[in-house]
Amino acid sequence: MALARVSPTAFSLSLLHSLSRPFSSSSSPVLRPKGFSIAAALSHGDPLEEGAVEEAPRPSSRLPWKPTCLYYTQGKCTMMNDTLHLEKFNHNLLMNLPVNASAADKMKPQKLDYILVLDLEGKVEILEFPVIMIDAQSMEFIDSFHRFVRPTAMSEQRIREYIEGKYGKFGVDRVWHDTAIPFEEVLREFEGWIRDHKLWKKEQGGALNGAAFVTCGNWDLKTKVPEQCKVSKIELPSYLMEWINLKDIYLNFYNRRATGMMTMMRELQMPIVGSHHLGIDDAKNIARIVQHMLADGAVMQITARRHPTTSEVKFLFKNRIR
Numbered sequence: 001m002a003l004a005r006v007s008p009t010a011f012s013l014s015l016l017h018s019l020s021r022p023f024s025s026s027s028s029p030v031l032r033p034k035g036f037s038i039a040a041a042l043s044h045g046d047p048l049e050e051g052a053v054e055e056a057p058r059p060s061s062r063l064p065w066k067p068t069c070l071y072y073t074q075g076k077c078t079m080m081n082d083t084l085h086l087e088k089f090n091h092n093l094l095m096n097l098p099v100n101a102s103a104a105d106k107m108k109p110q111k112l113d114y115i116l117v118l119d120l121e122g123k124v125e126i127l128e129f130p131v132i133m134i135d136a137q138s139m140e141f142i143d144s145f146h147r148f149v150r151p152t153a154m155s156e157q158r159i160r161e162y163i164e165g166k167y168g169k170f171g172v173d174r175v176w177h178d179t180a181i182p183f184e185e186v187l188r189e190f191e192g193w194i195r196d197h198k199l200w201k202k203e204q205g206g207a208l209n210g211a212a213f214v215t216c217g218n219w220d221l222k223t224k225v226p227e228q229c230k231v232s233k234i235e236l237p238s239y240l241m242e243w244i245n246l247k248d249i250y251l252n253f254y255n256r257r258a259t260g261m262m263t264m265m266r267e268l269q270m271p272i273v274g275s276h277h278l279g280i281d282d283a284k285n286i287a288r289i290v291q292h293m294l295a296d297g298a299v300m301q302i303t304a305r306r307h308p309t310t311s312e313v314k315f316l317f318k319n320r321i322r
């Protein structure tokens with residue numbers, strides 16, 4: 001149904017519509033200067049399919065680089081038995097989150113079984129809800145949950161401009177329009193996902209079982225989710241009331257203040273994969289920082305908790321980023 005909603009006029013301002021459609025014959029390689037963004041590549045007629053995002057090639061890997069299929073990350077790829085599509089696009093997120101077995105020597109015992117890295121996108125309303133699930137003991141990538149989110153209180157015109165500005169530069173505005181669903185539906189699907197992983201049960205309510213969200217800062221769960229719940233006229237779910245602010249763990253473990261994901265990656269000398277500010281890529285990069293910190297011996301624990309009735313947020317670390 002969401003697919004049918006896409007109208008050609010939505011892209012009249014964009015060059016994207018005139019670009020190659022899936023399986024078009026244009027496949028001549030394009031030489032791309034280092035750091036050349038995917039948006040620029042698309043607007044110059046790069047044959048990369050819309051809905052796919054460029055990943056930084058891993059130097060150690062001999063496999064040819066492939067863009068990630070963003071229909072697949074949302075459980076909406078309909079071309080899984082098309083060999084050409086599978087050859088062209090990455091359908092395996094594990095690729096960016098490998099665990100080096102020898103890296104676990106310094107690891108400390110963890111109270112949590114799983115880490116759910118969450119990195120929302122969208123300042124006015126939430127536009128993207130990406131979650132990467134990591135095993136806190138083995139650091140291994142377990143699963144991911146990714147949805148593009150359709151704003152509730154904005155006009156169609158406003159949404160088009162907002163998405164063009166936000167995702168147009170990554171060349172993924174088309175897949176956004178094809179797949180985005182309202183926040184309320186995203187939460188319903190997410191609840192199915194955490195239930196399947198045995199992390200939460202609607203009948204029992206409360207916080208996650210043996211797992212916790214990791215966010216980069218307090219904004220996602222302290223500010224944005226409650227705001228969006230008001231706009232969407234729903235109650236704040238009980239499992240979104242406590243979290244781990246990675247910046248606080250980072251500050252207490254390395255004794256250094258990090259203002260954001262990019263600072264942490266620079267300080268830890270980690271290369272960024274994918275596109276910064278595309279939620280699924282940011283979540284992947286934050287998950288890589290979590291793996292790095294776990295391997296260094298950091299312990300992941302809750303840093304903030306909201307009172308279920310007063311709604312007041314308590315910060316549990318004395319030494320924290322304000």
Ligand SMILES: [Zn+2]
Binds near residue numbers: 069077079091
């Ligand atoms: Zn696909």
